[in-house]
Amino acid sequence: MNKVSSKLESIRRHKFFSEYSIILVAIAMVIIATILEGQTFLTGRNFINILRNNAIQGIIAFGMSFVIISGNIDLSVGSQLVIVGITCLSVLNATGSTILAILSALIMSVALSLLTGFIVTVGRVPSFIVTLGMQYFLRSIGIYIMDARGITGRVASYQQISNYMLFGWLPLPIIYFFVMLGISIYVARSTIIGRHIYAVGSNEKATRLSGINTNRVKMIAFAILGVTVAVAAIIESSRMNSINSTSSGQTYELNAIAMAVVGGIAMEGGRGKLIGTFFGIFILGIINNILTLVGMHVYLVNAVKGAIIILAVLLQRKSRD
Amino acid sequence: MSIALQMTGINKSYSGVRVLIDVDFEVREGEIHALLGENGAGKTTLMNILGGVVAMDSGRIQLFGNDVTIQNTHEANQLGIAFIHQELNVVNDLMVYENLFLGRELRTSWGGLNTDEMRRRSTEVFKKMGVDIDPRAMMRSFDASHKQIVEIAKSILFDARLIIMDEPTSSLTRAETEKVFAIMKDLTKNHGATVIFISHKLGEVCEFCDRFTILRNGEKVASGDARLNDGACVNQVELAKLMVGHDALGTQHYEAREIGDPVLEVLGLDLPGKYNNISFTLHKGEILGFTGLLGDGKLALVHTLFGDMVARSGEVFLNGEKISITHPSLARKRGIGFLPPNRKENAIIKDMNVRENMTITTLRNYVRRLSLSKKRENDIATDYSKRIGIRMRKLSQPITTLSGGNQQKAVISKWLLAKPEIMILCNPTQGVDVGAKNEIYALITELANQGVSIIVTSDEAQEVMRICDRVIVMYHGVIQGELTHEEITEEAIMILSTGGVLAVG
Structure with a gap:
């Protein structure tokens, strides 16, 4: 046991490993899959499938990263997606306007996130509790409104948002995914609010005493997540042309958290990069794919996923000196 | 009288900086020994070595005549060494006896907690010490001195023969201090305990201690008896000189500067439980000090x-x-x-590098179009770090890798970049070594010369004397008195901060 932990310690101590372990893991997985089943795995079609299947939760993972970096967590995004999706499709059906539908989704989603942020900051209730409550609350309201059924869109062009193929082969959600990634990296690295979010997550007291309105910063982190949830809800509702109040968005919050954490976003806040989240999404995304290719039983897929989540965080853990 | 502790040739370095240099330290059995020195002189490091908190690089420790090696706190405890830290290790939500036996609980033959026996022994210890404390009282209900007494009781309970107390009186009122020391005296005279008392309060040496040792910049500079043969106290000015060193005293220049018009006026400020009816005026270019004992409301x-x-x-x-x-x-x-107290907790953003810590308050100044300009940020941080003399490898190194003094300078420069009109500095030299201390004093003085109005809170009389134009002494939440620079003396501050009144004329 001691030997194992000291070995682990020496691996961690290499800065290279702690900074880039996630990229190495991603590369290793690609190599393994290529060796085993290169002809099926290393194809454009396969990668497009992987990205397309993970675009929606991946986009939420970007927003989740900001909230986690700010020192909070949000367990309600799956339920929030349902409410936002219902709002979006209802407005769409009522007005026939795609623009109005998108706007209503954004407003509803950001408003819900700000409400969460408000209770967390001004009410000083831990975000875990607030968002756990919100998860139940929003899901229940959605199911009640829809009478446990779904809502279907009645404007055909709305479906093009998710189903149109650029150049005939590139699904638009992948474009949205990379645009959101680009914006997220930009906000995290090169804006004042991005810097403030890191500062709040690292030492809230010191940030406040630096003359920064930390409550505002945390609310904005939640609002950013709200925007990404809105985008995810729009893609989801347009892809299927419907939102189901009971099944849509289930476990999205946990998947988004897992993606961020595997990507090196520290649960205690203050540390992690958005590009890491991208690799986290990628790694968790190709596991399914790889395991199917190597012929592992489908029931064991989540066992491997769970192990990878723990392993990734073990490797990234900064050695305590 | 036999020797309780003999430390010989102790050396210790932290990342290349020598904090203890060939220190010899001798304590006799049954005495209260004051270990004196400024912040950063090496007192705490020396005691941490003895308490098994840190390892020494070289040296020899003899305890009651035997050579010992102390690798961790557990071994120190087993050798009969008890270390009572400055920030008391008590759990407020537990009862007194639960605190006393925390981690060393007594069990019945069934494996359950033997609460009766623990209470009985607690009562016994308190009786021995001559204090009246109910073992079943909640820790929360006690003031600082009683918590300290409980900590002392803990060391007695587990047969500590050598008790180290790290600045035990810094959080106590005068009366509380006397109570604690009366107990310590009784323990040393009648129960065979030996006490090492870390302090930088000179007044307490003669009053409460038998002998003293002075450290300065990691070296032992003197040791001797607290009272001379004729019973008179050892000269405090001499002790102070030894502690500070002649070099440091030599730079103790205060130059009167021009004080401008009122900038900040405070009238009848009240926060029940913290401070009452506070009124004062701060002028342009003035350095106004606030001092007093802990719990005086200045913070x-x-x-x-x-x-x-x-x-x-x-x-x-x-x-x-x-x-x-x-x-x-x-x-x-x-x-x-605002420079907050307790840098690590309140001022350092630990996951960020030096540059990011310096610029966090003024990010708006580095925006070009919509984005932060890293170049602009870097240029200004480089400029300021040079001007203030932050010693570091590069701006992108983590702030936590800097020494205390340089961290403090980085935090101060965060605010200098914001070009404040009023600068409030809480304990600006807390946890800063002597050299950096002087630089920070110079920096504060220079700021005032440039017309910034400055409020400094400090617990150190010497610090106040050195830089302040005027000092307000607080006591239990009220302004007990105000001293102009000419009137500031350690005695005057001591009298006011303990609730006394200065005689007129």
Whole structure:
């Protein structure tokens, strides 16, 4: 046991490993899959499938990263997606306007996130509790409104948002995914609010005493997540042309958290990069794919996923000196 | 009298900086021995070695005549060494006896907790010490001195023969201090204990201690008896000189400077439980000191001025305009800067590098179009770090890798970049070594010369004497007195801060 932990310690101590372990893991997985089943795995079609299947939760993972970096967590995004999706499709059906539908989704989603942020900051209730409550609350309201059924869109062009193929082969959600990634990296690295979010997550007291309105910063982190949830809800509702109040968005919050954490976003806040989240999404995304290719039983897929989540965080853990 | 502890040739370095240099330290059995020195002199490091908290690089330790090696706190405990830290290790939500036996609980033959026996032994210890404490009282209900007494009781309970107390009196009132020392004296005279008492309060040496040792910059510079043969106290001025060193005393220049018009006027500020009816005026280019013992309300007061706390009533005027600052961000906009106490907890953003820590308050200044310009940020941080003399490898190294003094300079420069009109500095040289201390004093003085109005809170009389134009002494939340620079003496501050009144004339 001691030997194992000291070995682990020496691996961690290499800065290279702690900074880039996630990229190495991603590369290793690609190599393994290529060796085993290169002809099926290393194809454009396969990668497009992987990205397309993970675009929606991946986009939420970007927003989740900001909230986690700010020192909070949000367990309600799956339920929030349902409410936002219902709002979006209802407005769409009522007005026939795609623009109005998108706007209503954004407003509803950001408003819900700000409400969460408000209770967390001004009410000083831990975000875990607030968002756990919100998860139940929003899901229940959605199911009640829809009478446990779904809502279907009645404007055909709305479906093009998710189903149109650029150049005939590139699904638009992948474009949205990379645009959101680009914006997220930009906000995290090169804006004042991005810097403030890191500062709040690292030492809230010191940030406040630096003359920064930390409550505002945390609310904005939640609002950013709200925007990404809105985008995810729009893609989801347009892809299927419907939102189901009971099944849509289930476990999205946990998947988004897992993606961020595997990507090196520290649960205690203050540390992690958005590009890491991208690799986290990628790694968790190709596991399914790889395991199917190597012929592992489908029931064991989540066992491997769970192990990878723990392993990734073990490797990234900064050695305590 | 036999020797309880003999430390010989102790050396210790932290990342290349020698904090202890060939230190010899001798304590006799049954005495209260004062270990004196400024912050950063090496007192705590030396005691940490003895307590098994840190390992020494080289040296020899003999305890009651035997060579010992102490690798961790557990071994220290087993050798009969008890270390009572400055920040008391008590759990407020447990009862007294539960605290006493924390981690060393007694069990019945069934494996359950033997509460009866634990209580009985607790009562026994308190009786031995001559104090009246109910073992079943909640720890929370006690003041600092009683908590300290419980900590002492813990060391007696587990047969400690050598008790180390790290600045035990810094949080105690005068009466509480006397009570604690009466107990210590009884323990050493009648129960065979030996006490090492870390302090930088000279007044307590003669009054409570038998002998003293002085460290300065990691070296032992003197040791001797607290009382001379004729019973008179050892000369405190001499002790102070030994502690500070002649070089440091030589730079103790204060130059009167021009004081301008009132900038900040405070009228009848009140926050029940913290401070009452505070009124004072701060002038342009003035360094105004606030001092007093812990619990005097000065920190709550300056936190209020910066908007981190909100007063119940009272008025604050900035340049004649009535202002209401309810959040630090509003204070920043009004041109008030703030160096908080306890740097690690309140000022350092640990996951960020030096540059990011320096620029966090003024990010707006580095925006080009919509984005932060790393280049602009870097240029300004480079410029300021050079001007203030932050010693580091590069701006992108983690702030936590800098020494205390350089961290402090980085935090101060964070506010200098914001060009404040008023700068509030809480304990600016807390946890800073002597050299950096002088640099920080020079920096504060220079700021005042440039016309910045400065409020400094400090627990050290010498610090106040050295830089302040005027000092307000607080006692239990009220202003007990005000001293001009000429009137500032250690005695005057001591009298006022313990609730006394200065005789007129």
